[in-house]
Amino acid sequence: MSTSTETTAASPTAPRRARRRRPDWSELPRGALLAVYALLIAVPLVVVLLTAFKTSSQMYENPFALPATPSLANFAELWAGGRIGTSFLNSVIVTAVSVTVTLLVSSWAAFSISRIGGRLGTFLYLFFSLGLAVPAQVAMIPQYVIFDQLGLTNSLLGLILINIAVTCSVAIFILTGFFRTLPQELFEAAQIDGAGTWQLYWRIALPLSTPSLAAVAIFLFVMHWNDLLYPLLFITDPDLATLPKALLDFKGEYTTNYPVLFAGVIIASIPMIVAYVFLQRWFVAGITAGAVRG
Amino acid sequence: MAQGVTASRAAAPPRRRRRRRLDPVLLAFLVPAAVLYLWFVLWPTLQAFQYSLTDWDGLSASFGWVGPDNYEKLATGDSVFRKAFGNSLKFMLTVVIGQTVLSLALAVALLRSTRISIFLRALFFFPTVLSSVSVAFIWSFVYDPTFGLANRLLAVVGLGSWQQPWLGDQDMAIYYLAIVQIWFHAGQLMVVYIAGLQQIPQDLYDAAALDGAGRWQKFRFVTFPLLQPSTVIVVAYTTIQSFKAFDLIIASTGGGPNHATEILATLIYTTAFRNFEMGYAAAQSVIFMVLIAAITILQRKAVSLASGGSDR
Numbered sequence: 001m002s003t004s005t006e007t008t009a010a011s012p013t014a015p016r017r018a019r020r021r022r023p024d025w026s027e028l029p030r031g032a033l034l035a036v037y038a039l040l041i042a043v044p045l046v047v048v049l050l051t052a053f054k055t056s057s058q059m060y061e062n063p064f065a066l067p068a069t070p071s072l073a074n075f076a077e078l079w080a081g082g083r084i085g086t087s088f089l090n091s092v093i094v095t096a097v098s099v100t101v102t103l104l105v106s107s108w109a110a111f112s113i114s115r116i117g118g119r120l121g122t123f124l125y126l127f128f129s130l131g132l133a134v135p136a137q138v139a140m141i142p143q144y145v146i147f148d149q150l151g152l153t154n155s156l157l158g159l160i161l162i163n164i165a166v167t168c169s170v171a172i173f174i175l176t177g178f179f180r181t182l183p184q185e186l187f188e189a190a191q192i193d194g195a196g197t198w199q200l201y202w203r204i205a206l207p208l209s210t211p212s213l214a215a216v217a218i219f220l221f222v223m224h225w226n227d228l229l230y231p232l233l234f235i236t237d238p239d240l241a242t243l244p245k246a247l248l249d250f251k252g253e254y255t256t257n258y259p260v261l262f263a264g265v266i267i268a269s270i271p272m273i274v275a276y277v278f279l280q281r282w283f284v285a286g287i288t289a290g291a292v293r294g
Numbered sequence: 295m296a297q298g299v300t301a302s303r304a305a306a307p308p309r310r311r312r313r314r315r316l317d318p319v320l321l322a323f324l325v326p327a328a329v330l331y332l333w334f335v336l337w338p339t340l341q342a343f344q345y346s347l348t349d350w351d352g353l354s355a356s357f358g359w360v361g362p363d364n365y366e367k368l369a370t371g372d373s374v375f376r377k378a379f380g381n382s383l384k385f386m387l388t389v390v391i392g393q394t395v396l397s398l399a400l401a402v403a404l405l406r407s408t409r410i411s412i413f414l415r416a417l418f419f420f421p422t423v424l425s426s427v428s429v430a431f432i433w434s435f436v437y438d439p440t441f442g443l444a445n446r447l448l449a450v451v452g453l454g455s456w457q458q459p460w461l462g463d464q465d466m467a468i469y470y471l472a473i474v475q476i477w478f479h480a481g482q483l484m485v486v487y488i489a490g491l492q493q494i495p496q497d498l499y500d501a502a503a504l505d506g507a508g509r510w511q512k513f514r515f516v517t518f519p520l521l522q523p524s525t526v527i528v529v530a531y532t533t534i535q536s537f538k539a540f541d542l543i544i545a546s547t548g549g550g551p552n553h554a555t556e557i558l559a560t561l562i563y564t565t566a567f568r569n570f571e572m573g574y575a576a577a578q579s580v581i582f583m584v585l586i587a588a589i590t591i592l593q594r595k596a597v598s599l600a601s602g603g604s605d606r
Contacts, residue, residue, distance in 0.1 A: 226425035
């Protein structure tokens with residue numbers, strides 16, 4: 001398929017339209033794959049968007065049609081339930097604090113590991129990397145007991161603490177990898193000028209790592225905003241639910257009232273969509289960094 | 295990353311000798327992460343092993359040590375566990391094969407950075423940023439037997455006889471959920487493949503063309519072998535991710551009907567927090583961890599065999 005790259009790339013001067021007109025049958029499978037997959041992704045998303053502005057009966061009639069009279073009734077119904085606003089706020093608090101603090105403590109640890117170096121550095125690195133191998137469902141039962149004893153169930157603080165604990169491994173893993181590539185001469189020069197450890201961290205390591213920090217921040221943002229497991233485990237009080245948990249509860253309440261459920265989906269996704277549109281490059285970098293970790 | 299590691303190792307010995315005494319600030323930097331991680335991740339993981347030898351119900355103050363009884367029951371008498379185990383493997387295999395092939399095909403198709411390609415990449419990546427709960431709702435609607443999109447579309451294109459109860463079909467539901475997982479994450483792994491493809495030097499294709507290689511041969515003998523590092527990442531990550539499809543399944547089918555979509559992750563949750571058999575659930579979770587470790591090791595072995603023992 002790489003040949004197709006060359007055919008167009010070879011003649012950048014030729015007007016594109018003219019080239020397209022000539023039927024190139026070898027392009028067909030590629031075009032078909034992309035068209036079908038684009039529909040497969042886009043159609044459900046568009047239907048969700050449309051359905052959120054319809055009544056149930058309109059949806060039954062034809063889910064693909066534009067809403068005859070677009071209405072915000074579904075959003076109003078959710079809002080009147082009083083839960084969605086609270087959950088939104090809880091999600092904002094938990095995510096903002098979790099991402100910030102995870103980034104802070106992980107960058108400390110990663111900086112420390114990369115500066116300590118040698119055998120101890122390697123040991124610490126492996127020690128934190130162990131966390132990558134632990135499936136959440138193994139630790140969750142004792143975690144529940146520990147958090148229950150500490151009075152940290154039904155508490156946003158509890159969610160924040162567990163978020164930091166379970167995601168600091170990935171963050172330390174990625175950031176250590178980056179800090180190790182920083183030229184040691186920079187640190188040595190700064191030390192000669194009398195910079196202390198904190199200054200090395202704050203004035204040299206962090207500013208040079210903004211791309212990595214941004215990538216990790218986005219990765220954490222997606223993880224923490226979308227997490228269902230820990231709210232499911234720790235939160236029973238509806239006033240303390242985060243959005244994914246609240247959505248799941250709505251499913252019990254509204255069963256197959258999809259217009260209302262989809263209004264909830266849209267509200268829960270808006271921050272993520274806005275961030276994705278404006279920070280797309282970082283999303284791709286961040287989520288991919290998370291994938292490449294293993 | 296690997297380069298950074300070797301570079302700092304090479305530079306390490308002289309520096310290490312110079313600063314024998316560890317900087318207390320550096321040690322202090324480790325403390326917050328280390329405390330949270332030890333207390334809330336490593337310690338509970340070890341405790342899971344301990345719990346797995348008890349009959350604790352999660353509520354009462356006392357419990358009995360039952361030794362290996364939980365494991366014996368899992369191995370012999372628990373058909374639901376066996377079903378969940380099988381479903382985990384079915385789900386994993388379908389997702390790994392489907393997602394790897396699809397994300398590679400999409401990456402190859404979208405390698406060229408035209409405006410349309412860039413737009414489609416962004417579109418295909420998009421589901422990754424949604425929450426599992428949202429994706430579960432979207433697909434519950436697609437698969438809804440009475441008014442869902444899938445059955446409607448089939449009717450529209452004249453394939454009404456293909457209409458299904460989808461997630462209500464006990465034999466097939468787990469595969470239909472695997473499709474959802476692929477829809478959810480293929481775009482993410484497509485990006486990993488695109489990054490890999492962009493590192494293949496154009497000269498190699500030119501040389502292959504000189505040797506008379508056709509399109510397929512170029513893919514088979516240049517692209518595919520040189521993409522191996524990306525494939526390792528994609529397969530390893532997809533495997534782990536598929537075992538963790540907990541949120542998606544909890545929010546779509548809850549493991550039903552009749553455990554048809556139960557995977558180990560959901561079963562552990564149900565056993566512990568719905569049936570309050572904490573000890574038994576802990577034993578399930580230990581098996582779960584062993585299974586994941588075994589598959590990871592197998593994959594590493596397969597990779598090192600495939601690359602002539604040179605890799606890792």
